[in-house]
Amino acid sequence: MSTYAHAPPLSQSTLTLTPDRSTFNKERHIKYWLRCLKTHLPTAYTSNDSQRMTLAFFILSALDILGVLHTKTTPAERKEYVEWILRCQHPGGGFRGFTGTMLGDEANGEECVWDSANLAATYFACAALMVLGEGMERVKRKECLEWVRGLQRGNGVFGEGIGKGGQVEGSEDMRFCYLAAGVRWMLRRGDMERGKDIDVEGLVGYIEASVDGKTVSPEFIENMTRWLVSRQTLMLQDDEDGLDVVDDEPPDPEAAPAPPVFPPTFHVLGGFSVSIDAATHTNPPSVEVSKYDRQWIGVNGRCNKVADTCYTFWVGGTLGVSSCRNPESVDVF
Numbered sequence: 575m576s577t578y579a580h581a582p583p584l585s586q587s588t589l590t591l592t593p594d595r596s597t598f599n600k601e602r603h604i605k606y607w608l609r610c611l612k613t614h615l616p617t618a619y620t621s622n623d624s625q626r627m628t629l630a631f632f633i634l635s636a637l638d639i640l641g642v643l644h645t646k647t648t649p650a651e652r653k654e655y656v657e658w659i660l661r662c663q664h665p666g667g668g669f670r671g672f673t674g675t676m677l678g679d680e681a682n683g684e685e686c687v688w689d690s691a692n693l694a695a696t697y698f699a700c701a702a703l704m705v706l707g708e709g710m711e712r713v714k715r716k717e718c719l720e721w722v723r724g725l726q727r728g729n730g731v732f733g734e735g736i737g738k739g740g741q742v743e744g745s746e747d748m749r750f751c752y753l754a755a756g757v758r759w760m761l762r763r764g765d766m767e768r769g770k771d772i773d774v775e776g777l778v779g780y781i782e783a784s785v786d787g788k789t790v791s792p793e794f795i796e797n798m799t800r801w802l803v804s805r806q807t808l809m810l811q812d813d814e815d816g817l818d819v820v821d822d823e824p825p826d827p828e829a830a831p832a833p834p835v836f837p838p839t840f841h842v843l844g845g846f847s848v849s850i851d852a853a854t855h856t857n858p859p860s861v862e863v864s865k866y867d868r869q870w871i872g873v874n875g876r877c878n879k880v881a882d883t884c885y886t887f888w889v890g891g892t893l894g895v896s897s898c899r900n901p902e903s904v905d906v907f
Contacts, residue, residue: 600640607636608646626672627662630655631698631705638705656709659699663714664691667721668735669699692735693725693744697753700760715761716769722757723772725750730776748784751777795896802889802896805873807881 610616610633622629634655637643644652662670668691670676677689696718703709725733725742732754734744744750758772785794872881873889 604637604640604642604646607633607640611637611647612651624671624674625695627659627669627695627698627702628671630659631702634702634705643705652706652708656703656706659702660709660712662695662699664689664721665714665717667691667714667717667719668693668696669718671695687736687738690735690737691721693722693732693750693753693757694734696722697756700757704760710760713761719758719761719771720769722754723770725754726772726776728776730773730778730780732777748781751781799893799896802893805875805885805889807872807874 610629615629619629634643637646647655658673659669661676662673664670670689670691671694675689700710700713703713721736722732724736725744727733727742727746729746731746732744732750733742734747734750735742737743754772755777762771872883873886874881875885875888879885
């Protein structure tokens with residue numbers, strides 16, 4: 575049951591933090607990623623079996639970022655990883671998400687749609703090979719780039735894969751645009767025979783249209799940075815309703831006669847969604863943060879969404895691209 579009515583008003587004093595700081599247990603993280611790499615994946619990942627390429631990239635990349643990929647694995651093991659990735663390469667261009675769709679000689683006629691490449695797997699396969707530092711020379715770059723070009727729709731956006739009748743499948747998602755641009759950047763490098771390129775101007779036009787045609791000016795970057803920093807959240811458990819209240823919709827800021835409030839289990843550290851008038855809210859709610867509560871601090875994608883590592887990846891990456899080196903100093907109000 576939603577308890578918006580019991581939330582404290584947003585005009586209360588600023589959020590206070592305890593002097594204790596969370597610590598990053600590097601060795602424990604390394605142990606976890608090595609477990610994922612060298613033994614069976616945790617049970618929770620069972621439903622992601624068809625996305626093994628995605629998981630492989632994050633496992634390898636995490637170990638690389640932690641600085642132990644080449645010390646905790648042997649050359650023979652890394653060669654096996656490269657061979658598995660290349661085994662997922664589709665003869666028509668691109669990469670499969672895992673080997674489970676490889677139908678072999680049975681892949682003919684209509685059955686071919688069940689053994690197809692997809693854009694996300696292709697991006698993560700190329701990125702994983704770059705992390706490993708070998709295997710890129712064996713990627714069918716020309717075929718892959720032509721396949722990527724075939725995923726672009728007339729309005730400039732990219733789909734996820736090719737379905738029945740040669741139709742581009744997948745929603746119009748900005749993430750597919752990012753993946754396509756990333757694959758193009760990784761493969762159109764060095765000395766190679768290049769075919770026709772994607773419609774770069776069409777892709778740029780689609781991206782610009784998504785921000786109402788606004789020019790990516792310094793002012794635009796500043797406003798975007800403020801909004802991204804405001805995605806930091808803090809979840810506090812409520813004794814009455816637990817954490818499930820965050821799945822409820824926030825109140826409509828246009829319909830509400832008074833400033834909108836959030837349930838006790840949801841507080842914003844840095845700011846508010848762009849749909850809320852920040853001019854009327856000068857301070858976040860007053861919240862005492864304990865060591866237990868600190869585990870819920872994270873980054874979400876939009877107002878009243880649960881924070882997770884995926885949002886943290888996208889928001890953190892965008893802040894890096896926008897040259898925001900000190901997001902803690904950004905005034906989101």
